Amino acid sequence: MALTRPAPADLAQLRARLARVERRQADVPVLPAPSALAGILPEPGLRRGSVYALPEASSSLLLAMLAAPSQAGSWCAIVGHPALGVEAAEDYGIALDRLALVAEPGPRWLSVVSALAEVVPVIGVRPGSGIRPAEASRLSARLRDRGGVLLVTGAWPDAHAVLEVESPVWSGLEDGHGLLAAREVTVSVVGRRSPVPRRARMQLPGPEGAMVGLSPVIADAPRIPAPLSAVG
Numbered sequence: 001m002a003l004t005r006p007a008p009a010d011l012a013q014l015r016a017r018l019a020r021v022e023r024r025q026a027d028v029p030v031l032p033a034p035s036a037l038a039g040i041l042p043e044p045g046l047r048r049g050s051v052y053a054l055p056e057a058s059s060s061l062l063l064a065m066l067a068a069p070s071q072a073g074s075w076c077a078i079v080g081h082p083a084l085g086v087e088a089a090e091d092y093g094i095a096l097d098r099l100a101l102v103a104e105p106g107p108r109w110l111s112v113v114s115a116l117a118e119v120v121p122v123i124g125v126r127p128g129s130g131i132r133p134a135e136a137s138r139l140s141a142r143l144r145d146r147g148g149v150l151l152v153t154g155a156w157p158d159a160h161a162v163l164e165v166e167s168p169v170w171s172g173l174e175d176g177h178g179l180l181a182a183r184e185v186t187v188s189v190v191g192r193r194s195p196v197p198r199r200a201r202m203q204l205p206g207p208e209g210a211m212v213g214l215s216p217v218i219a220d221a222p223r224i225p226a227p228l229s230a231v232g
Contacts, residue, residue: 053152124153
């Protein structure tokens with residue numbers, strides 16, 4: 001049976017379809033991030049398949065970062081944070097009907113996170129022990145395959161971005177009395193491919209719990225070596 005050559009119009013249509021598919025694959029989707037953080041993250045959201053390293057002591061930043069995708073309809077999980085309960089999660093706007101809590105995963109925390117990554121798009125975890133690069137690489141591969149995001153309170157090998165919380169100032173106390181109402185902090189972000197820190201001042205928590213942006217993004221200027229002076 002003789003093969004017929006496709007008409008030029010059919011070839012053009014096929015090329016257009018392939019181009020659309022390639023564009024969709026090149027566009028890396030992101031999950032929502034708090035608006036106060038969107039300007040300092042490497043992307044204006046949480047990049048699917050990525051790990052973000054947060055300060056170990058900043059549970060408020062973890063809750064704020066979980067709140068945005070949760071409010072957009074994503075399921076979330078919190079692993080290894082026994083002090084964080086449903087009340088704290090609700091204060092930050094996390095939807096409790098789409099939240100899984102594993103307070104004490106024990107030494108098998110990595111297995112718990114790996115299992116959750118199969119079905120839960122956003123997971124916040126405090127590692128119970130150190131993680132080897134090979135283990136981190138396997139979990140990262142699973143996140144990329146499932147399109148999930150991991151928010152780690154602590155260090156993580158080859159994290160997509162590292163966040164820090166600096167210069168905290170509480171408000172609400174006047175003349176030694178009153179109630180703490182909000183805390184101002186500077187959040188800085190260093191990306192794996194963008195080593196120049198970007199910073200923004202915000203309330204964390206704000207008066208109603210959620211994160212509130214206060215100042216525009218500030219990017220550190222790259223360091224310029226001092227000129228060499230002649231000797232002799």
